[in-house]
Each structure stands twice: as structure tokens, then as C-alpha cells.
Amino acid sequence: MFDYAENGGSEVLRLKTAGELPAALCERLKLPEELFPGGGRLTLSGGRQALVEGQRGILEYTPGRIVVSFGREKLSLQGEGLKVQAMNAGELLITGRICAAEWG
Amino acid sequence: MSGMRISDWFRGTAEVELFGAFPAGVLNAAAAEGMKLWDVESRDENTLRLHTEEAGLAALGRLAEKGACEMRVLRRGGGRGARRRLLRRPALLLGAALMAGLLPLSSLFVWDVRVQGTERLSRARVLRTLEDCGFGVGSFWPGRNTDLLCSEVMLRLPEIAWMSVNVSGSRAVVAVAERTEKPVMYDSARPADLVAARDGLVRRVNALAGRAAVREGEIVTAGQVLVSGTLESLTGRAQQVRARGAVMAETWVERSALCPAREERKTPSGIPHSRFALVLGKKRVNLYIGSGKTIDGCDKIISEYTLGLQGLFSTPLRLVRERFVPYETRPGDDYDPGRTGRQLYAELEKSTEGQILSYTLTPGRRGEVHVLTLRAHCLENIARPREYG
Numbered sequence: 001m002f003d004y005a006e007n008g009g010s011e012v013l014r015l016k017t018a019g020e021l022p023a024a025l026c027e028r029l030k031l032p033e034e035l036f037p038g039g040g041r042l043t044l045s046g047g048r049q050a051l052v053e054g055q056r057g058i059l060e061y062t063p064g065r066i067v068v069s070f071g072r073e074k075l076s077l078q079g080e081g082l083k084v085q086a087m088n089a090g091e092l093l094i095t096g097r098i099c100a101a102e103w104g
Numbered sequence: 105m106s107g108m109r110i111s112d113w114f115r116g117t118a119e120v121e122l123f124g125a126f127p128a129g130v131l132n133a134a135a136a137e138g139m140k141l142w143d144v145e146s147r148d149e150n151t152l153r154l155h156t157e158e159a160g161l162a163a164l165g166r167l168a169e170k171g172a173c174e175m176r177v178l179r180r181g182g183g184r185g186a187r188r189r190l191l192r193r194p195a196l197l198l199g200a201a202l203m204a205g206l207l208p209l210s211s212l213f214v215w216d217v218r219v220q221g222t223e224r225l226s227r228a229r230v231l232r233t234l235e236d237c238g239f240g241v242g243s244f245w246p247g248r249n250t251d252l253l254c255s256e257v258m259l260r261l262p263e264i265a266w267m268s269v270n271v272s273g274s275r276a277v278v279a280v281a282e283r284t285e286k287p288v289m290y291d292s293a294r295p296a297d298l299v300a301a302r303d304g305l306v307r308r309v310n311a312l313a314g315r316a317a318v319r320e321g322e323i324v325t326a327g328q329v330l331v332s333g334t335l336e337s338l339t340g341r342a343q344q345v346r347a348r349g350a351v352m353a354e355t356w357v358e359r360s361a362l363c364p365a366r367e368e369r370k371t372p373s374g375i376p377h378s379r380f381a382l383v384l385g386k387k388r389v390n391l392y393i394g395s396g397k398t399i400d401g402c403d404k405i406i407s408e409y410t411l412g413l414q415g416l417f418s419t420p421l422r423l424v425r426e427r428f429v430p431y432e433t434r435p436g437d438d439y440d441p442g443r444t445g446r447q448l449y450a451e452l453e454k455s456t457e458g459q460i461l462s463y464t465l466t467p468g469r470r471g472e473v474h475v476l477t478l479r480a481h482c483l484e485n486i487a488r489p490r491e492y493g
Contacts, residue, residue, distance in 0.1 A: 057132030061146045084144035084154075087135045 040070035042101060049085075050077060050101070052092040058084070066094060076102040112140075116158030116183020124173025127152040133167045134160075158183045207419075214243045214276045215385070216410060216418040221280040225263050230280060233260050242385050242420070245271045274418040295344035298331035298487040300324045304353030307483065314347030324353065330487050344492065351487040352458065356479070359452060361444045363474045366435055374430035383408075383422040402428040439474050441467050448478040458484025 025031070040054040052068050052075065059074060060067035066082050068075045082096035122130050131152060135141060144154040156164060158180060168175035190197065217240060219227040234240055237256045239248060250269040258264050265283040269276055298314070306322045314331045318324055333347040379392040405427040412418040445465045453460060463480035 057136070058128040061128045061131075061144075061152065062149065063146055083146075084131075084141075086140075086142040087131065087144060088140065089135050089138055 040068075040073065040075065042075060042103075044098065044101065047098050048095065050092075050094040050098055052094065054090060055092050058092075063096070068092060074104060076100075076104070078102070112157065113182035114187070116186070117155055117181045118158050118161055118177050119153065119155050119179040119181075120161070120164065121147075121176045121178055122152045122154070122168055122173050123150055123176070124168070124171060125150065126171065127173050130164070130168050130171040130173050130175075133171065134164055137163065137167070139164065153178070210419055211274050212244060212246055213274060213420070214239070214245050214271060215241060215274040215412075215420040217241060217276045217278065219278045219280060221282070223282055225261065225280065225282055230257075230261070230278065233257050234278065236260070239269070239276075245276065274412070292346060294346060294491050295333045296346045296489040296491040297329045297333045298347045298349060298351065299490045300326055300328045300330055300351070300353070301486045301488045302326045302355055302357075304355040304484075304486050306330075306351060306353045308352040309349070310351070311347070311349040313345050313349065316349075318351070324486070333492065347489070349487060350485045352483060353486045354461075355482045355484055355486065357452060357456075357482060358477060358479050359448055360475055360477045361448050362470075363439050363444060363476075365437070365439070365469065365472045365474055367438065368433035369436035369438075370431045370433055372429055373432045376427055376429040378425055378427045381424040381426070383424055385420045388424075399428055401432070402430050404428055441465075441474070441476055444476050445478065448476065452478065452480055452482075456482050456484050457486075458482055 040052065043051040043053075045051075054070060056069045056071050058066065059069050061084070063082055064078065064080065066077045066084070068077070077094060077098055078100040079096050079098040082094060082098070085093040085095045087093070124130070127150065131141065131144065131154070134156070139160045140157055142155050144152060146152055161177065165175050217231060217234065219230045222230060231240070234253075234257060237253055237260070239253055250271070253269055254267050258267060263283055265281045267278060267280045269278050271277075303325050304323070306318050306320055306324055308320060309316045309318060309330070311331045314333045315335055317329045317332045324330065330351045331347040331349050333345050335343045335345060337343060379390075381391055382389045407425045407427070409423045409425070410418050411421040411423070448465070449460075449463065452463075459482065461481045461483055463478060466477045466479070468475045468477065
């Protein structure tokens, strides 16, 4: 159990795991989540192109489905003719007809 | 993040196929090591094809081995081999070096002149005058004083109020502001009669200056004096004034609109084709055999592409594309009497200094022509000034 006290303990953040701390801090301090490592970001452009930032690797790759890992989370993109246009250590550029994106 | 660049070609690229239980794992490991990967294509669950830099092939091979995958190099491009092949063509290299050297020199000359702000004055006339003053395509612009050039052009073209010439990267932009024409001065002192603009039945005469020459209920014909500017005196000489006033009269107007009963309508047909020409400065080199005449039965669309970078520099080289779109004509009938009638009415309303009391539209046909006649009964001011002598 991690407690974060504010105003002499009047407001307390109750966290179950240490991993929840960045998200809770971002929410409380109104900061963008990508400030902390481990957060992923997906930018979709017109359903034809997706830029995935903060990726840790591809888990599954077929023309109909691409699953990308972000550590504890993963992103599943489904569509037709999906193709990895470019890839480097943290980013992925995916093109094709993107029908659905599922974050889990 | 992007695909292959020219610098990648110089470094060398390779197309690779990975085959194994989990080729995406090799891909992840390669990306984690900072390798540049692009155009990754999944052939099936166990096969991936991708492009990478030639220099990283050995490392990728090691990663593939570690990931229990088989790696096959399908194609190599650019890199050391291509550079070696390029070195075997000294003329090509010399040409490229010469071009690179001439490009900065070329920016000292004007290769494109654009004229902005002309309305009544034609662009061609401005361009011709600029050429007469020694400024045009191919001019060495650092040697020109643009203020002097503007003064010279403005002396030759009095229609221009002011102008400026801005040269940037071989492109000269000539901004022109035209002079506002002096309005015609109304001479209120010049003696004049008021005469009838058309035939009519006089209903009201308001003579503000001069002597009324007609009375209410009188029929007048076009050109007849309605209010005279000559005032006779019993004691002295006749006096001449500028007659002013309004004479309202009932008029009957007839106007007709003609429209061909048969018309040919153009519709695209066949396959369009293009031909090209190169223009170097003022010299044109046709990249086709034959004359530049328009081909019968084809629309000719001309597009010009200047070699250079937009807003940065221009070169004297232009590619001209002439696109010929074949068409055929088919008979059609687009005649709409309602629309034509509305146009006739609007025209009459615009030209009438009063009101339209009633009107009728009569359609008809004269041979191959539709005729629509508008007959209107109007109440309007028919007085118009006619100056003496």
C-alpha cells in the first residue's frame, strides 16, 4: 500500500501497486502521461495510417492483425492489408485499412 | 520516421526475408538495437520481408540465428557497389558536378517573370515594356537597379500609378497598381434640352429648369424636345440654360430573344494523349514529330512545369505538357423559355427608369430558331439631356 498525503493528510491517493503511481500522479497534477516511461501513444490518421510510439515490440504480425507490446499493456490493430512501413526502437508506422484498435 | 532516403541509398540497402517460428521477435530485437527497418511485409505467419541498411546485415543475421530464424538476402541496392559503378561513368559525374556548380550561378539570372495586380492593363504589355527596358527572362538581375527600372517602365506606361520589382531565387515578381482614370466632369453650365429617349404618351412633366415643350396627354416620338433649354425673352435676347427635370410617360417596349433550336453539345470520347516539349529560356524543343497545331476534334490543355523549388529558386528549364482530349459533338436541346423570359425581364427592368406596369411573353419558332418576345407596358422617365452644338 502506497499513500500520498496532500494538505496535511486530508487527501490521500490510495494505490494498490507501484505501477499505478505515474498514472495517478499525472491525473492529479494534470500532466501528460507520456512524461513517464512505459506509456504508449497511438496516432491514427484517417484510418489509413497509425503511428505507435513507446512500443516494446511486435507480438503478432499478419496482414489482418498487428499486436504491439507496451510492457504490461498491448495494442491490437485490426484491418486489411496492414503493413509495418517503418520501425525503430520506440516507434512503429503502420499503414493499411485500419478497422479497429483495441487497448488491453 | 520515414522510409528510404537518398542517404540510405548511398549507404546501401538490402531486402531481407526472415523465416522461422517467430520472425517478429527478430524484428523487435533488431529495432531495439537501433537498426533502421522499413517496408516490413508479412508473407505468412512464419515469413517476413523487410528492408534494412546493408551495413547492418551481419548483425541482423546474428539476431536471426539467435531467434531460430533463417535469413535470406533477396536484393541489394545502392551502397559500395553502386558507388563503384557510378565512378566508372566519369562523364555522368562531371555533368552532375557541373550542374551543381551552375545552379548557384543560375540563381543570379531571372528565369521567371510574374506580373501581379493588372486589371485593365494586359500582362503581356507589361512584360513587353519590361523587355524593352532590358529586363526579362535571362537578365542578370544583380546588375539592375530596380528603382530605375520601375521609373523607366512607368514613363512608358502612364496607366501605372506605381510598381515594384522583387527578385528572389531567379523569380521576378512585378507588382503593379494601375492608375484610377479621371472621371468625366459634369459641366452644369453647358446649355442643353431634354429630349425623349423613346416614343411614349406623356403623363407628367416636371420642368425644374428650362421651358416645358410638351403637355400631359401628348404623344411624343424619340428625339423630340420635351423641356427646352432656350428661354425667350420679350425684352431682350433669348437665354440658354441647361434644362433639368423629369418627363414621365407610358411606353410600350418589345424585346425578343433568339435561341437556336438545334445545338451541338461537346462530350469527351476516346483516350486522351499527351505530348511534351522542353523550353530552355526562350528556346523551345519539341519532343514530338509534327507541327504544334491543334488536332481537330480534340481539346488542347497546356500545363507548364518549371524546374526548381517553389519559392526558393527557378531554373531556365520548363517542361510543357500538351494534353489532347478527344471529344465528339452530339445534338442537344437546352432551351428553357422560362429562364430566357426571366433574363429578358431582368434586362428590361435594368434599362427602365421607372416601373413596368404589365408584360406578356410570347413564345414562337422561326425556322431553326426559338423566338421569345417580351411586350411590356411601362411608366418611365424618358427625358435625356442633349447638349447644344
